[in-house]
Amino acid sequence: MQISRRTMLAVMATAALPACASNPSREVASTEGGPLPPLTPFGTEQNFGDPRAIYAAMFDEGYDIPAVPIEQIDPRYYRQVIDNPTGEPPGTVVIDTSSHFLYLTREGGQAIRYGVGLGREGFEWAGRGVIEWKQKWPRWFPPNEMIDRQPELEQYRARQIPGTNEWEGGMQPGIQNPLGARALYIFQDGKDTLYRLHGSPEWFSIGKSVSSGCVRLINQDIIDLYDRVPDKTPIVVTGGLLPSSAVGIDGQGVI
DSSP states (O other): EEEEHHHHHHHHOOTTOOOSSOOOOOOOOTTTSSSSOOOOOOOOOOGGSSSHHHHEEEEEEEEEEEEOGGGSSSSGGGGEEEEOOOOOOOHHHHHEEETTEEEEOOOGEEEEEEEOOOGGGGSSEEEEEEEEEEESOOOOOOOOHHHHHHHGGGGGGGEETTTSEEESBOOOSSHHHHHHHHEEEEEEEEEEEEEEEEEEOOOGGGTOOOOSOOOEEHHHHHHHHHHHHHHHHEEESSOOOOOGGGSSTOOOOOO
């Protein structure tokens, strides 16, 4: 399978298993500080309530996603609506790496909370940015350093076709792909932070810090989040939520 050089640079920047931050990326105009994008409604009752329904098997974009054995996950990491603890305005994504929670703030003083898993790269960036763009079922291109350590990954090495701007290789999208069903790309001041939110087939890593990767969600959760946050959604990554008294009158607070 062949892909263009532009697409290659984009998907290589999502190579999140050994290192989210090892590949080139594009620069774009920043929209930080501008008006927040419109919110997507909470949705139907099927989105919340019985976790067996939330994490049931589903068919998405031609792929079968298996049910999650929810009895093996701490219930606090189930997707749920709670009172907004972040002090951030509606329509903001907040990741608290100290608690392994991701919040999507909503109107009415509420937030949707998702459990996340973190790798070492998930702790390497903190601050404010925007979700600049999103991708469904991304391909995975393991960095060359990882392939050198794990020769069995040689089949996924990216290769430029001689005399062209086309590339081939990489792991095809699918349920075993380390990037899962979706990837969200975080930019700051118009530049790629190389910080990613992505799905994962490894539901057992939620609520834990694993050896590698950025911020991973259960595939059912990353699909739900993807559908709720448009491009340019503001994001805050912090090692601990501030008390409400520490949030300034502009709502910006301190990271």
